[in-house]
Amino acid sequence: MRVARPDDADGMAELLMNGLGDKFRPALGGGGGARLADLVRREIGRGETYYVVDDARGLVGVAHLDLGRHGSPASVRELAASLGWARTMWALMVWSLIDAGRRRPEDAYIEEVVVAERARRRGLGIALLEACERGARAAGRGSVRLVVVWENEGAISLYRSRGYSVVASKRWWLGRLVYGSRGAHLMEKALSAPTGAGRG
Numbered sequence: 104m105r106v107a108r109p110d111d112a113d114g115m116a117e118l119l120m121n122g123l124g125d126k127f128r129p130a131l132g133g134g135g136g137a138r139l140a141d142l143v144r145r146e147i148g149r150g151e152t153y154y155v156v157d158d159a160r161g162l163v164g165v166a167h168l169d170l171g172r173h174g175s176p177a178s179v180r181e182l183a184a185s186l187g188w189a190r191t192m193w194a195l196m197v198w199s200l201i202d203a204g205r206r207r208p209e210d211a212y213i214e215e216v217v218v219a220e221r222a223r224r225r226g227l228g229i230a231l232l233e234a235c236e237r238g239a240r241a242a243g244r245g246s247v248r249l250v251v252v253w254e255n256e257g258a259i260s261l262y263r264s265r266g267y268s269v270v271a272s273k274r275w276w277l278g279r280l281v282y283g284s285r286g287a288h289l290m291e292k293a294l295s296a297p298t299g300a301g302r303g
């Protein structure tokens with residue numbers, strides 16, 4: 104487990120498109136992998152927090168911890184630099200359909216967690232969640248939130264087993280047409296305050 108570097112971006116985009124193509128394809132369109140790689144590279148360059156796991160063959164896990172920079176004017180400009188303004192407007196509209204709602208400054212958000220198929224059910228999903236939680240705690244956040252579609256039973260089991268619970272649940276109408284899911288849960292886990300004892 105390590106913090107991602109800009110030169111991980113191609114591998115990360117491939118993992119993200121393979122694992123969460125349903126989320127990225129509607130916004131990024133054909134050739135979305137290259138667009139996503141460019142975007143991820145820029146985000147890492149300005150300090151956005153991504154964690155990755157590698158094995159001998161390459162990247163096998165990625166998680167994105169959003170500490171509140173998303174949606175800022177700077178991040179929108181960055182999106183436009185990668186996608187162009189027309190595609191950016193489209194992507195923001197499409198992503199707004201699955202938004203976690205009003206963001207609270209005391210929360211951190213896990214935007215994406217993906218483990219390569221060949222490496223699943225070995226605890227990497229848990230390790231990535233724990234890395235995000237440590238990062239959130241170190242940034243002084245009191246809880247971590249994430250959005251998961253109702254149909255993603257595997258991910259929901261993972262989150263429940265790590266102490267996340269559903270705080271809101273929303274049926275999608277337009278989102279259903281775009282993403283093929285009936286709705287999504289907003290899940291949350293409260294974090295214990297840092298103790299300085301190296302817990303985690």
Ligand SMILES: CC(C)(COP(=O)(O)OP(=O)(O)OC[C@H]1O[C@@H](n2cnc3c(N)ncnc32)[C@H](O)[C@@H]1OP(=O)(O)O)[C@@H](O)C(=O)NCCC(=O)NCCS
Binds near residue numbers: 255
């Ligand atoms: C969800 C995902 C990240 C889990 O990664 P993983 O490395 O396989 O997860 P772990 O090995 O850490 O699983 C830990 C526990 O979570 C639960 N779990 C994980 N995947 C599960 C599945 N498909 N079905 C049921 N339970 C599952 C189990 O309790 C598991 O413990 P066990 O293997 O001892 O039974 C992975 O399946 C994935 O990348 N999916 C595609 C992308 C995705 O949907 N991401 C989540 C978006 S919100």
